[in-house]
Amino acid sequence: MSAAISINQRARSAEQKALRRQAVLEAAETYFQEVGYEAFSMAQLGKRSGVAKGTLYLYFDTREALFLTLYEQSLMRWSRGFIDALSDDITSEAYAKLLYRTALADGVFLPLLIRLEHVIEHNVAIPRLIESKRIFIEQVEGVAKRSATALQLSAAQAVEVVKTMGVLLIGATQTDQSPSLADEALPTDVQNLIASFSSEPLFIKNAVRIIEGIRAEALSNP
């Protein structure tokens, strides 16, 4: 029987390997939150997870494959939390607020989601990509099912809502990714611009417009 504990020893059983892999992922998540995507280096991650750089590549094909896994875990975490937090007969606005807040509360979900398609997916093997898309489908379906009863929508409408919310979330939170100009002496016109792109109202207002639009279409088109 192999011990579940993996300190510095070699991981021989599948179980031990999974533990080590997860330990690396946890180190990566913390490190990523500290330095962000661009400054994240595999050599540093090795040091921080107490493992040689080469060892990282036994557990992940590429840097991007590691980030893809991190993304998947954060997606599943978010979807679980959001589903649990939803209540029945919720207004569109409350729904949008909850979605926005739960998504932003996760320290890695949005930064990874934003980079998914144009960076991360470009250095991952196709079968791994397919696996990842399937996880995505599963999560969307789960969230849509719960959303259907919460928002009183048909199954098809709920799927459309969830997909669209994802799209809107990526667009609306784009500005949050700008370099922090908080302690810079900015001219007022630029300050106003930044304020006018505040992601929370941007997301919520448009989420409501879209959800209500979808509802309205169902009434006019039988």
Add this chain to the structure above:
Amino acid sequence: MSAAISINQRARSAEQKALRRQAVLEAAETYFQEVGYEAFSMAQLGKRSGVAKGTLYLYFDTREALFLTLYEQSLMRWSRGFIDALSDDITSEAYAKLLYRTALADGVFLPLLIRLEHVIEHNVAIPRLIESKRIFIEQVEGVAKRSATALQLSAAQAVEVVKTMGVLLIGATQTDQSPSLADEALPTDVQNLIASFSSEPLFIKNAVRIIEGIRAEALSNP
């Protein structure tokens, strides 16, 4: 009097320098369209524009400063084209379609817009960033002014529409940035997923919902 022509000679006058700078930008644009953002290397760009790598840094502070300039030029190009193509009394749908098509027609605008806030802006000096934001404000105002008459909206509504269209465009075209899986043997569930995220209908449908939503709000709130 300094000749306007700059072949391989040194650029001494301000005019010649501007020409050389523009020549580098044009080489960069072609090269970028060929290889994309990640594979774009300054050494290669030097070779392709017939200039040493070090020289590039006389004209641009960083790789990202170069991309920021490329982005600005494509933004101005798009906004000019879009304004010219708009006609009065256009429907929301026709407006959305035109916006989508003109934005996608430019080979570099969207790929750069998508990377603006979370990559490009992070390696550019603050004064340069402020300058860039001002160009952005100017362009948004120009497009909004024309959109107000085209869509018969108030000035404030038009600004909101234009800003929101930008957000939606970034989100909706995200999927177009995925690695091309066209000639891969994908399982049908994944194929369906990809099809359901087709950016054109995604953008247009939601653009219409948002524009109509903004219109409706004006009627209920005096």
Add this chain to the structure above:
DNA sequence: ACTTGAAATGACCACTGGTCAGCTATATAG
């Protein structure tokens, strides 16, 4: 205690963006 196979290692590779002391083309002064 010995064998064995696989986990772990880190020097190594080809590359990156960015720098800067030295080179040289050019405009101007004598």
Add this chain to the structure above:
DNA sequence: CTATATAGCTGACCAGTGGTCATTTCAAGT
């Protein structure tokens, strides 16, 4: 028409990157 000063240009160089793989090391099975 030449000498000088200026400044545009260069490419070797630097510290770093993601990724590889021959070699080492250690735990399990005999």
